[in-house]
Amino acid sequence: MNFWFGLLIGLKEIGAHKFRSFLTMLGIILGVASLLAMFALTEGIAQGMRERLAASGGVERVEVTYKDPSEEMQDLAFLSPGRTLADVNALRKGAPLVDLVSPQMDMVNVAISRSNKTLRLNVSGVCPEFLDIGKFELEAGRMICQADLDNVSRVVVIGAGVADELWPDNPEYIPLGEVIRINGIPYRIVGMFGFAESDYSKRKREAGISAAQEERRMRRGGKKKVKATKYDPYWQKNHAVVIPISALFFDFRTAANADASANRKIDRLSLRISDLSLFEETLYQVRSVLTRTHRGIDDFGFETREEWFDSIESSVRATRLSGSFIAGISLLVGGIGITNIMLASITERIREIGVRRAIGARQRDIFTQIVVESGVIGFIGGLLGLAAATGMIQLLILISPTENAPIITFPAVMISFGFAVGIGVLSGLYPAWKASTLDPIEALRYG
Amino acid sequence: MPLVELYDIRKTYRVGDQEIAALDGVTLSIEAGEFLAIIGPSGSGKSTLMHLLGCLDTPTSGRLVIDGVDISRASNDALSAMRNSKIGFVFQSFNLLPKFDVLRNVELPMVYAGVAAKVRRERAMEAIERVGLMNRLHNTPLQLSGGQCQRVAIARAIVNNPKIVFADEPTGNLDSHTGEAILTLFRELAASGRTIVIVTHDNTIAARLPRRIEMRDGRIRLGVEAQVSNTAPLAPIAKEGA
Ligand SMILES: Nc1ncnc2c1ncn2[C@@H]1O[C@H](COP(=O)(O)OP(=O)(O)O)[C@@H](O)[C@H]1O
Ligand SMILES: [Mg+2]
Numbered sequence: 001m002n003f004w005f006g007l008l009i010g011l012k013e014i015g016a017h018k019f020r021s022f023l024t025m026l027g028i029i030l031g032v033a034s035l036l037a038m039f040a041l042t043e044g045i046a047q048g049m050r051e052r053l054a055a056s057g058g059v060e061r062v063e064v065t066y067k068d069p070s071e072e073m074q075d076l077a078f079l080s081p082g083r084t085l086a087d088v089n090a091l092r093k094g095a096p097l098v099d100l101v102s103p104q105m106d107m108v109n110v111a112i113s114r115s116n117k118t119l120r121l122n123v124s125g126v127c128p129e130f131l132d133i134g135k136f137e138l139e140a141g142r143m144i145c146q147a148d149l150d151n152v153s154r155v156v157v158i159g160a161g162v163a164d165e166l167w168p169d170n171p172e173y174i175p176l177g178e179v180i181r182i183n184g185i186p187y188r189i190v191g192m193f194g195f196a197e198s199d200y201s202k203r204k205r206e207a208g209i210s211a212a213q214e215e216r217r218m219r220r221g222g223k224k225k226v227k228a229t230k231y232d233p234y235w236q237k238n239h240a241v242v243i244p245i246s247a248l249f250f251d252f253r254t255a256a257n258a259d260a261s262a263n264r265k266i267d268r269l270s271l272r273i274s275d276l277s278l279f280e281e282t283l284y285q286v287r288s289v290l291t292r293t294h295r296g297i298d299d300f301g302f303e304t305r306e307e308w309f310d311s312i313e314s315s316v317r318a319t320r321l322s323g324s325f326i327a328g329i330s331l332l333v334g335g336i337g338i339t340n341i342m343l344a345s346i347t348e349r350i351r352e353i354g355v356r357r358a359i360g361a362r363q364r365d366i367f368t369q370i371v372v373e374s375g376v377i378g379f380i381g382g383l384l385g386l387a388a389a390t391g392m393i394q395l396l397i398l399i400s401p402t403e404n405a406p407i408i409t410f411p412a413v414m415i416s417f418g419f420a421v422g423i424g425v426l427s428g429l430y431p432a433w434k435a436s437t438l439d440p441i442e443a444l445r446y447g
Numbered sequence: 448m449p450l451v452e453l454y455d456i457r458k459t460y461r462v463g464d465q466e467i468a469a470l471d472g473v474t475l476s477i478e479a480g481e482f483l484a485i486i487g488p489s490g491s492g493k494s495t496l497m498h499l500l501g502c503l504d505t506p507t508s509g510r511l512v513i514d515g516v517d518i519s520r521a522s523n524d525a526l527s528a529m530r531n532s533k534i535g536f537v538f539q540s541f542n543l544l545p546k547f548d549v550l551r552n553v554e555l556p557m558v559y560a561g562v563a564a565k566v567r568r569e570r571a572m573e574a575i576e577r578v579g580l581m582n583r584l585h586n587t588p589l590q591l592s593g594g595q596c597q598r599v600a601i602a603r604a605i606v607n608n609p610k611i612v613f614a615d616e617p618t619g620n621l622d623s624h625t626g627e628a629i630l631t632l633f634r635e636l637a638a639s640g641r642t643i644v645i646v647t648h649d650n651t652i653a654a655r656l657p658r659r660i661e662m663r664d665g666r667i668r669l670g671v672e673a674q675v676s677n678t679a680p681l682a683p684i685a686k687e688g689a
Pocket of ligand 1: 489
């Protein structure tokens with residue numbers, strides 16, 4: 001007896017008991033559906049995170065962060081000036097492997113106002129490098145330039161979201177040359193960043209149906225300020241307000257610590273590495289430069305995107321693992337259901353098995369027949385499960401819209417489907433063994 | 448060399464702590480081309496003997512050789528192969544697959560023999576023609592009479608062209624007229640040279656066969672041939688067994 005014959009018998013048997021077979025498959029269907037849905041969701045999240053990572057500077061971006069100096073240096077910690085503009089200059093001169101150096105001073109919850117409208121946003125004092133390192137794009141005007149720094153010009157570049165909210169009645173308005181007040185001090189808008197969004201919403205928008213665009217339109221269309229209910233990972237980026245770092249220092253930092261302008265403390269220090277293959281060497285170079293400017297105190301550390309990237313991957317893995325576990329339980333229950341039904345089905349067919357044995361079926365022919373049959377249940381259950389998964393994903397999107405559209409990948413489909421068939425086959429093993437070891441005479445006498 | 452040889456075959460069943468000797472030392476040989484009747488009262492071990500001959504079971508002790516193959520030591524797969532290609536078995540209760548039509552029922556042994564679908568069909572048709580059921584090809588057993596079912600079973604038994612056909616009370620579930628027709632069919636098969644062993648309760652049927660063996664309490668009664676016709680009353684119809 002060959003495989004195809006077994007398949008034929010299996011299909012017939014399933015066709016003869018459609019409803020029962022469907023009930024049997026249900027566990028497998030749900031298991032596969034949840035497995036695939038889970039894969040798709042985590043893949044969507046991972047993809048979204050990767051996109052955002054790339055948008056925020058990619059793996060070539062490294063943050064120099066403050067850290068507590070080590071034990072033995074604790075007493076000397078006062079010697080170090082911390083992260084200052086001096087670091088920036090030293091790095092530009094002494095670390096050729098570093099491509100860009102971008103210092104940043106931050107103010108949180110600052111009043112940004114225009115006529116009678118006031119927003120509360122964060123304001124950053126930056127250098128021109130901020131644009132490239134942060135992967136911002138200019139939609140109009142220009143970026144803060146060196147001359148602005150030198151002249152301490154009161155100029156500002158804003159994110160598209162800020163423009164939207166300050167000029168809600170005038171969609172598409174690009175407010176170049178307009179003056180806004182930052183904590184009461186007038187700044188002239190010289191540039192506007194482009195609207196940042198995920199590839200997903202970009203694709204959707206380009207296809208003509210954009211939630212983000214609609215939302216933007218609504219916001220711009222003068223309706224009440226729409227508080228985005230869902231988490232928008234690009235919100236920060238679209239609500240950037242940046243001014244020359246020197247202007248921030250002189251306008252908003254008290255003159256108390258303005259003793260030496262080179263010692264201005266900065267809140268963020270970002271670097272871009274020119275050659276990723278020299279990642280470690282670059283960090284080494286940076287470390288040696290900074291050790292000098294920090295007078296040997298190791299009060300700084302690195303936050304690499306690689307770590308972030310790894311943490312994304314590992315959290316995705318963790319989600320995937322727990323999701324697989326739950327889906328696995330569902331599949332297991334489905335498998336037990338199949339075993340149960342197959343046992344009932346062979347009990348019903350003991351005589352048939354006896355007849356087949358009597359006319360020359362070998363034990364392994366009977367075995368194959370039963371395993372193929374349960375495998376077919378798994379196979380069909382798997383197919384229905386894949387269909388159900390797509391439905392389930394649509395439902396999830398409907399219930400909780402997310403920027404991270406679930407992504408169904410080919411390996412995920414193959415794994416989920418393979419599991420279904422595998423469980424189907426596995427669940428058939430015991431019934432098949434029972435059926436194939438039946439004594440022909442006993443079987444013929446049965447019932 | 449005889450086609451079938453049995454030497455001191457025993458088959459014991461254990462039921463609880465009781466041992467039942469269904470066959471208690473049977474020695475017998477069957478030559479190719481014979482048409483043999485096995486008679487005897489219910490419970491005398493006829494079916495047990497047929498099951499051993501039909502390779503459906505193995506003896507507790509003794510030697511059984513069919514067509515040169517030592518059945519008493521054959522593997523499970525070897526027994527399957529014997530049942531499939533060298534032996535045809537006809538049961539009292541037909542044992543057809545109720546979900547399959549006549550054609551597929553008859554084709555089934557060839558499926559396990561690995562015969563190609565086209566050849567299978569041709570040979571199944573031949574066998575069905577032989578038993579006179581060409582007009583019933585696509586009926587299922589439930590749509591057939593008992594006699595027709597038994598014809599299908601016979602077609603199935605001969606379709607792989609076996610050396611020997613065993614029939615355990617093939618007329619037991621049929622009325623006498625239909626039984627007669629089935630017997631005629633066996634007689635035709637025997638006439639065309641096939642070896643046939645048939646178990647029957649019907650003395651008049653047995654009396655017409657060339658060789659008879661009578662069983663009693665798991666043994667063969669010696670010198671039966673002359674005695675068969677005037678042996679003490681044989682149960683006319685026994686429902687148990689098969
Ligand atoms: N599976 C079994 N377990 C126990 N005893 C059995 C079994 N099969 C047959 N027997 C016993 O063996 C004896 C012979 O039975 P059987 O061969 O069916 O007789 P017959 O076919 O001549 O009526 C009977 O006593 C029967 O009860
Ligand atoms: Mg019997």
